[in-house]
Amino acid sequence: xxxxxxxxxxxxxxxxxxxxAGAQEESYKFDAGVSLGMSGYLGDANESNLFKxxxxxxxxxxxxxxxxxxxxxxxxTTASLSGNTADFNYILPDGKHYDFKSRIYDLGARVEFNxxxxxxxxxxxxxxxCSPYLSLGVGATMSSSDGNSAFAMNVPMGFGVKYKLxxxxxLGAEFTMTKVFGDNVDSKELTDLYRIKSSALKNxxxxxxxxxxxxxxxxxxxxxxxxxx
Numbered sequence: 001x002x003x004x005x006x007x008x009x010x011x012x013x014x015x016x017x018x019x020x021a022g023a024q025e026e027s028y029k030f031d032a033g034v035s036l037g038m039s040g041y042l043g044d045a046n047e048s049n050l051f052k053x054x055x056x057x058x059x060x061x062x063x064x065x066x067x068x069x070x071x072x073x074x075x076x077t078t079a080s081l082s083g084n085t086a087d088f089n090y091i092l093p094d095g096k097h098y099d100f101k102s103r104i105y106d107l108g109a110r111v112e113f114n115x116x117x118x119x120x121x122x123x124x125x126x127x128x129x130c131s132p133y134l135s136l137g138v139g140a141t142m143s144s145s146d147g148n149s150a151f152a153m154n155v156p157m158g159f160g161v162k163y164k165l166x167x168x169x170x171l172g173a174e175f176t177m178t179k180v181f182g183d184n185v186d187s188k189e190l191t192d193l194y195r196i197k198s199s200a201l202k203n204x205x206x207x208x209x210x211x212x213x214x215x216x217x218x219x220x221x222x223x224x225x226x227x228x229x
Contacts, residue, residue, distance in 0.1 A: 033215030045083030055080035108139020152182030
């Protein structure tokens with residue numbers, strides 16, 4: 001009887017093990033998710049304290065997972081920004097002070113590089129379920145304040161950490177600084193406060209986000225090659 005039970009157990013193990021290993025090695029080409037966090041601003045009304053007046057930020061993302069190291073990510077982010085020159089020891093022309101509240105809408109694409117091969121399973125690839133990463137991209141910002149709107153191109157630069165909670169579920173935290181090639185993210189009233197004319201590279205605005213995200217992978221990648229005559 002013992003021999004029969006042992007033989008049955010060995011048969012079950014031999015049958016299940018290949019299936020489990022195969023399941024662990026499944027990988028996917030895309031992921032999509034949502035993010036939520038805090039926004040900050042640097043510009044004419046705040047030249048030093050990035051999170052003096054923190055705002056709320058939220059976003060949607062879509063990634064193409066090129067491999068375990070590289071990804072291309074599209075994002076749509078919206079955030080609230082605010083500032084007040086009275087918070088700092090500014091000496092402005094005519095002794096005036098200015099404050100603003102605005103909302104931004106950011107649409108862009110970024111390239112991400114993982115420090116480690118990111119994933120679960122496929123032990124021969126030395127995958128890690130947690131990896132820091134860098135991102136760099138290009139995008140466009142539309143801002144709205146006091147009934148006025150403005151549009152400018154931007155360059156986001158980010159650093160983050162991603163963690164694979166389950167084979168298809170990822171958690172992430174990311175800090176991003178975005179350089180805007182324009183001076184109207186805050187308000188048109190705050191353009192050229194020192195009467196120094198702005199340009200695409202001079203006297204422009206920045207904003208930042210600290211975001212926490214969750215994403216879900218889909219689009220199973222083919223792991224078997226079939227030769228066809």
